[in-house]
Amino acid sequence: MAWVLQLPALRSVAENASRTMNKGQRVMVIDKLIQRTFEVEGQKRQTVEIQVTHVGPDLQFQSASVGPRSSAATSAEKNKG
Secondary structure (H helix, E strand, C coil), X not given: CCCCEECCECHHHHHHHHHHCCCCCCEXXXXXXXXXXXXXXXXXXXXXEEEEEEEEECCCCCCCCCCCCCHHXXXXXXXXX
């Protein structure tokens, strides 16, 4: 059986990570593991989705500065309600 791993990040997590981290940078991730079973042409298949809920720099290998999110991101979340 082949496993397919996906790592979707929630909108604000993905946006903040893309603004503050660089490709190749070591990160720490907190996630939720979701396993799905489905059938294709009579064959049972499984996927595992790792849904990212929190992400940040791995401080063992680098230092980081932390600040508040932009007011636009905070306003958008409040409007989702």
